[in-house]
Amino acid sequence: xxxxxxxxxxxxxxxxxxxxxxxxxxxxxxxxxxxxxxxxxxxxxxxxxxxxxxxxxxxxxxxxxxxxxxxxxxxxxxxxxxxxxxxxxxxxxxxxxxxxxxxxxxxxxxxxxxxxxxxxxxxxxxxxxxxxxxxxxxxxxxxxxxxxxxxxxxxxxxxxxxxxxxxxxxxxxxxxxxxxxxxxxxxxxxxxxxxxxxxxxxxxxxxxxxxxxxxxxxxxxxxxxxxxxxxxxxxxxxxxxxxxxxxxxxxxxxxxxxxxxxxxxxxxxxxxxxxxxxxxxxxxxxxxxxxxxxxxxxxxxxxxxxxxxxxxxxxxxxxxxxxxxxxxxxxxxxxxxxxxxxxxxxxxxxxxxxxxxxxxxxxxxxxxxxxxxxxxxxxxxxxxxxxxxxxxxxxxxxxxxxxxxxxxxxxxxxxxxxxxxxxxxxxxxxxxxxxxxxxxxxxxxxxxxxxxxxxxxxxxxxxxxxxxxxxxxxxxxxxxxxxxxxxxxxxxxxxxxxxxxxxxxxxxxxxxxxxxxxxxxxxxxxxxxxxxxxxxxxxxxxxxxxxxxxxxxxxxxxxxxxxxxxxxxxxxxxxxxxxxxxxxxxxxxxxxxxxxxxxxxxxxxxxxxxxxxxxxxxxxxxxxxxxxxxxxxxxxxxxxxxxxxxxxxxxxxxxxxxxxxxxxxxxxxxxxxxxxxxxxxxxxxxxxxxxxxxxxxxxxxxxxxxxxxxxxxxxxxxxxxxxxxx
Amino acid sequence: xxxxxxxxxxxxxxxxxxxxxxxxxxxxxxxxxxxxxxxxxxxxxxxxxxxxxxxxxxxxxxxxxxxxxxxxxxxxxxxxxxxxxxxxxxxxxxxxxxxxxxxxxxxxxxxxxxxxxxxxxxxxxxxxxxxxxxxxxxxxxxxxxxxxxxxx
Numbered sequence: 001x002x003x004x005x006x007x008x009x010x011x012x013x014x015x016x017x018x019x020x021x022x023x024x025x026x027x028x029x030x031x032x033x034x035x036x037x038x039x040x041x042x043x044x045x046x047x048x049x050x051x052x053x054x055x056x057x058x059x060x061x062x063x064x065x066x067x068x069x070x071x072x073x074x075x076x077x078x079x080x081x082x083x084x085x086x087x088x089x090x091x092x093x094x095x096x097x098x099x100x101x102x103x104x105x106x107x108x109x110x111x112x113x114x115x116x117x118x119x120x121x122x123x124x125x126x127x128x129x130x131x132x133x134x135x136x137x138x139x140x141x142x143x144x145x146x147x148x149x150x151x152x153x154x155x156x157x158x159x160x161x162x163x164x165x166x167x168x169x170x171x172x173x174x175x176x177x178x179x180x181x182x183x184x185x186x187x188x189x190x191x192x193x194x195x196x197x198x199x200x201x202x203x204x205x206x207x208x209x210x211x212x213x214x215x216x217x218x219x220x221x222x223x224x225x226x227x228x229x230x231x232x233x234x235x236x237x238x239x240x241x242x243x244x245x246x247x248x249x250x251x252x253x254x255x256x257x258x259x260x261x262x263x264x265x266x267x268x269x270x271x272x273x274x275x276x277x278x279x280x281x282x283x284x285x286x287x288x289x290x291x292x293x294x295x296x297x298x299x300x301x302x303x304x305x306x307x308x309x310x311x312x313x314x315x316x317x318x319x320x321x322x323x324x325x326x327x328x329x330x331x332x333x334x335x336x337x338x339x340x341x342x343x344x345x346x347x348x349x350x351x352x353x354x355x356x357x358x359x360x361x362x363x364x365x366x367x368x369x370x371x372x373x374x375x376x377x378x379x380x381x382x383x384x385x386x387x388x389x390x391x392x393x394x395x396x397x398x399x400x401x402x403x404x405x406x407x408x409x410x411x412x413x414x415x416x417x418x419x420x421x422x423x424x425x426x427x428x429x430x431x432x433x434x435x436x437x438x439x440x441x442x443x444x445x446x447x448x449x450x451x452x453x454x455x456x457x458x459x460x461x462x463x464x465x466x467x468x469x470x471x472x473x474x475x476x477x478x479x480x481x482x483x484x485x486x487x488x489x490x491x492x493x494x495x496x497x498x499x500x501x502x503x504x505x506x507x508x509x510x511x512x513x514x515x516x517x518x519x520x521x522x523x524x525x526x527x528x529x530x531x532x533x534x535x536x537x538x539x540x541x542x543x544x545x546x547x548x549x550x551x552x553x554x555x556x557x558x559x560x561x562x563x564x565x566x567x568x569x570x571x572x573x574x575x576x577x578x579x580x581x582x583x584x585x586x587x588x589x590x591x592x593x594x595x596x597x598x599x600x601x602x603x604x605x606x607x608x609x610x611x612x613x614x615x616x617x618x619x620x621x622x623x624x625x626x627x628x629x630x631x632x633x634x635x636x637x638x639x640x641x642x643x644x645x646x647x648x649x650x651x652x653x654x655x656x657x658x659x660x661x662x663x664x665x666x667x668x669x670x671x672x673x674x675x676x677x678x679x680x681x682x683x684x685x686x687x688x689x690x691x692x693x694x695x696x697x698x699x700x701x702x703x704x705x706x707x708x709x710x711x712x713x714x715x716x717x718x719x720x721x722x723x724x725x726x
Numbered sequence: 727x728x729x730x731x732x733x734x735x736x737x738x739x740x741x742x743x744x745x746x747x748x749x750x751x752x753x754x755x756x757x758x759x760x761x762x763x764x765x766x767x768x769x770x771x772x773x774x775x776x777x778x779x780x781x782x783x784x785x786x787x788x789x790x791x792x793x794x795x796x797x798x799x800x801x802x803x804x805x806x807x808x809x810x811x812x813x814x815x816x817x818x819x820x821x822x823x824x825x826x827x828x829x830x831x832x833x834x835x836x837x838x839x840x841x842x843x844x845x846x847x848x849x850x851x852x853x854x855x856x857x858x859x860x861x862x863x864x865x866x867x868x869x870x871x872x873x874x875x876x877x878x
């Protein structure tokens with residue numbers, strides 16, 4: 001087994017389509033862990049634990065064990081909101097903590113394993129967390145009724161106070177012990193939406209993690225210190241797929257604080273008392289790399305190759321009518337090619353992990369996004385049965401997809417580094433920013449070729465060919481996500497579109513390239529959203545149609561939610577066409593991703609140095625029931641900033657297989673003066689909640705591009721818009 | 727051996743002279759509110775005050791700080807700090823939260839110099855602090871909130 005080869009013994013697709021709907025059965029031994037990590041007690045000193053999620057302490061605090069990692073998108077607050085609603089708790093008594101790794105209790109119901117991704121946290125917890133809260137409430141009420149000798153129906157619960165008309169009152173804590181002795185109701189009734197106090201209510205709920213995060217008190221993996229702990233950095237091959245041929249550690253071992261240096265096959269691990277000695281030790285290390293199997297192509301070679309492929313038949317990912325015949329008959333074929341670079345996720349906290357292992361059991365602590373598979377990977381590398389390994393999820397300083405590792409490479413590296421130095425040496429592995437940016441697992445480079453034709457104000461034909469790496473083909477996840485040779489994450493958003501086109505075709509090529517790639521916030525929509533929304537805008541322009549009215553006409557009545565956000569954003573922005581007015585033009589885009597619909601209008605001018613300036617973005621979002629409206633707004637604001645920064649500036653280029661950008665001076669990140677004003681409207685909905693962590697990202701790039709077209713600059717065919725160098 | 731004064735307490739640590747202040751604060755003194763984000767003074771996550779001035783601790787050798795008063799987020803006190811941290815909490819500024827120690831430090835430094843910053847002043851003072859979650863809309867709003875609170 002290599003570091004990039006997780007042990008997943010059996011797997012099968014559980015349910016559904018879509019980017020991140022995955023699931024598999026676990027080997028029989030994988031169940032709730034106990035034993036190791038004795039000090040690790042999620043839920044603290046609770047006396048009432050009616051189910052896997054709710055913990056009520058004698059002081060009436062309610063701690064909700066959160067099965068999803070908190071990496072910024074707000075599941076601590078969101079899942080606690082659902083539980084608090086049904087408990088009729090006061091928000092001030094609510095707390096949140098990560099649940100331990102335990103697939104039987106804490107699986108993501110959309111995946112079948114414990115893990116976070118695909119903007120599913122609220123969606124899959126919607127019923128589960130409300131039921132958990134409702135069961136707890138019923139039991140507390142029963143305990144009070146028993147004590148007061150009154151019928152349960154006469155008891156009220158408001159803001160965490162249990163009361164009876166007789167004047168009796170009590171707190172959750174007072175009845176916690178008695179409630180714990182009662183049987184757990186199996187199917188507690190849920191409130192009607194009309195009775196909600198928290199869900200969807202502006203200002204009712206504040207994030208549970210803001211105060212600590214504003215005071216430097218939040219504990220991330222990098223903050224872990226333990227007696228005897230070694231900080232470990234790894235020297236990795238400058239090219240992907242390289243291996244250690246030989247190394248000389250003599251100088252590294254002379255660095256004060258360096259404890260040991262060991263090969264781990266694909267790299268050399270430096271163990272030290274602290275980060276600075278580890279870094280100095282790595283600097284002093286002499287490694288000769290075996291590049292014989294490494295990827296040596298650069299971005300420009302890959303783009304040239306992909307361009308050729310866009311002109312060859314690929315795998316058909318979507319088709320109706322006969323697009324080729326329609327294009328052959330067209331008076332004029334409009335053609336557009338789009339080039340998307342590799343992108344790094346660059347979460348502010350680089351990858352890291354902590355592990356203690358005594359030879360018989362192990363306790364891992366890190367920002368695990370796929371707990372079930374990472375737990376199995378650590379157990380596999382250490383040769384331990386899964387029940388001898390505990391995994392404690394830590395707050396993560398961002399992810400954007402980076403910690404959702406299909407390959408399990410970080411968990412494997414953590415366990416390998418611990419195993420290599422031997423038991424009873426706690427290790428903390430830390431990646432630097434350079435390790436992060438040059439370390440691969442990028443959003444794949446893509447080239448798209450679009451051809452279309454218009455007739456009588458409508459789109460007559462549409463054909464697209466997408467070329468880029470799949471991060472599922474050839475992995476253990478292939479069976480789950482790839483159907484009929486189509487990796488849904490390569491083509492989502494492009495193989496089916498909102499717009500009525502009589503003759504339509506979408507083809508894909510997934511060439512093999514030795515650069516590790518991965519999903520990146522909004523996955524396939526990061527490129528398909530841009531290309532489709534630029535191309536439809538271009539066709540509508542050619543057809544003499546307005547960008548908003550033209551889109552609505554092409555949607556007909558088949559896409560009411562997409563049409564709904566488009567109309568709402570047009571109203572919010574006071575859309576009167578793209579302009580320009582006083583040097584500022586507007587562009588629009590609408591994208592569905594992860595079950596949510598987002599439309600944006602961007603107001604843009606061109607700066608004196610040829611750099612687009614985005615002044616304001618209006619956004620309408622429909623994500624079903626809006627559980628936490630303010631968190632939804634925050635995710636949309638952040639998604640717009642994240643999407644905009646990469647559309648304008650973001651790229652990892654490869655030169656001879658080596659990543660060129662090594663830190664933020666070269667991998668330019670959006671800064672505060674580049675952030676537009678953002679105005680968000682949330683569509684009232686009774687649909688089940690859908691995702692919001694990712695859907696704010698895709699529309700901003702094409703909205704800006706369409707505004708640039710109105711300014712006379714054309715829609716950028718190659719990203720990033722500023723400084724694209726490949 | 728290097729001596730330094732952090733949050734009012736004198737420390738002597740056994741590290742190489744070239745060790746960045748950041749790693750002394752985090753690894754030797756165990757004050758982990760100050761964060762590592764880039765190591766090359768590009769992101770601002772490591773911002774501390776040296777004699778009241780914001781500075782990137784990741785590129786500041788510990789041997790260069792001498793007898794200066796170093797303040798980390800753990801050692802903050804005063805009305806600007808209170809106003810900024812209260813505004814950050816009330817606005818729910820943080821998402822992942824990792825960069826926010828540095829953002830808060832830069833915001834406090836701004837308000838100490840300028841009690842009524844314009845948007846342009848905020849741009850100039852805060853553009854050395856990267857937030858990959860792009861919480862910038864709320865950072866700006868929270869600084870204005872804090873400025874208003876300090877007027878009272």
